[in-house]
Amino acid sequence: MTGPSLRKARFDLGFGLLLPLLLAAQPVATDSYLPALPAIAKELGSASTSLTLFVLAFGFAQLLCGPLADRFGRRPVLLAGLGCYAVAALGGAFAGSVAVLAGWRTLQGFSMAAILVCARAAVRDLYPAHEGPHVMARGLTGLGVVGLLAPLLGAWLVQGAGWRWVMVSMALYALLLLALCWRSFGETRRPLAGDLSAPGGSARAVFASRSFRAWASLAATTYGGLFCFLLLSPMVYIGYLGWSPAMYGWIPAGGSLVYIFSTTLCRRLLRRHGPVHTVQLGAALSIAGASIQALGCWLAPHSAVPLLAGHAVYCLGHGIHQPCGQAGAVGDLPHLAGRAVSWSGFGMMMVAFSVGQIAAQFVDTGFSNGAWPMVAPMLLAGCVLLAIAFLWLPRLQHPMKKESP
Template identity: 75%
Template structure:
């Protein structure tokens, strides 16, 4: 990198965790509020589903837009829309308005995360990408640790509307930081220009397909926890919203540890070996949960232990998968990031909807609808790590910008 890019990189290194944390702020702090929203407005699960759909599809246009017009304008528009959408959610008088505003928030979050991840590739060479993403995701984990606790406390002390008002305040403050501290990172950004290459080139990359599949598989498993854990712990096991808030917070604490572990593994054994080790944890965690569901139904500790083990693997897979998907495509970073992110959300949506179909009002299946998809994700991760990734051809990346 040039000295100017290096200065931007130092500033960006501070902003990256806050930008990535827009996702747990929008999801983890929202989960404890779902039962209260349901009591006041009606069934609110659609608001989470639509949010995920909007986030997934929103990445498809945001990637090419950021390639053409630059990261900075797309990011600032995304942050402003995120704040306005959260404020609209807080003022919602019914489920249709809540769902519409959450859809806008999901689309806005797509712009934020696409630009943040693409800027990593703009500023750093491919071999540094996983390390940088791991550092950023460690910061995300800190926010993810606090978000459900703050959400649960806010719901019980002030009501669910203040949770969404807090999201708006977070996005507005982050907009101010980016307005002052985020310089354009895209090369040749003097004006709009179409990047060389095409979407076909993105999917022709064997490295993109493999690493994007890894990121999608691990996120599909964790999304089933996000979607169904309120039902399991609050409705089935009888936890209060405040006590439930400690569960995703504990997962975030494990995630912080695992992203730190990921950086050490990358230095010692490399990305492929690191995700192979992580995949075994990703499978072992749901197997512990399944054993608990079979032998100790209505007992929380096997579910908690298995979730912690899965989160260790997840913290290894996410930095490697997200950075690896774009590593060979610096000239198409926005497109590669957007399609990788879309794949994550598409897998999460499909798996989540199938799993939710096994939840009935009597909760007769217990925790199985949450556990089985996580086990399938773990098995897929083992196959990707041990069968697919070792067969990738040696990459010949394009020459990095000086």
């Protein structure tokens, strides 16, 4: 292999290594932040606003970053996002009030949208649709490794140095990734013939795709259930069950370990059964995990065992749904990859925000509802996932048809 083919192979190898690091910007910003929430609340006041605004910014910013990435290319939008991510994390480290922290976290959410939109769109730029789920599964396996370490590092920093060093570590991660991408990430977007931008009316074209609607709904539903865990589990385990922040840090870390295994399993299932049957198995795992937690809340409300076991099973399903959902949403839209990714990501964040805000209303200082506010949304997500996997996806004529990029 010589010439352009060799250069393409080298670039693909570089992207294969960069993809999990880019996707991991999300758990670095969220999972490492979770153990810091009680410490932030103690020093500055309630930190839930900063997490909420972060999610909102991440969701809405994707609607802007997708068209920008389609028009100007992935590389400049990605580099700008990484730079702003680092600046926002450093700003949050020096915040003197909840309002200032929330402002910096909002900018960080905006920046993370640019990073993830460009990373996911580049997958569609470089690989045909039928390879997308496999590539995303590999990338999400690497994300799971970072997600395994992030809450442990966050808990260790909170206890040993204070929550502000969690923010500093986020900035260092972004700066390192910025240097790697500046050197190794080339432009992946292919200009359309006769035009450098995507065609007009592209948002309508995205939603006209039956495949996009189905697979994006799958990704949004599974993430909505998991987000309620991310939002409320510190209150449940630290506040309700009395665990220390260091002990709590092992819970999202353990979930990431299961997620790593699940994304690896997803690749094998895709080769053997195809995407629809794969997500049907994932839906069965999702509802089973949520049901275990619900039985625990009913029969043993003060025991962590069913909560932990159910969370592990739900994460098995989540690790199957995410690669298929994210890649499937953009599979039929190679010419609108940035916009398709952005609308899919926006849907994920809006579902997560809406369900999370409703669930949070049932958490009080006395924890009179126990773990139910965290568990009930996951149970609802499991039911919806079953409906999508067994009733909606099989009706698509070509769920993941093969095509060249």
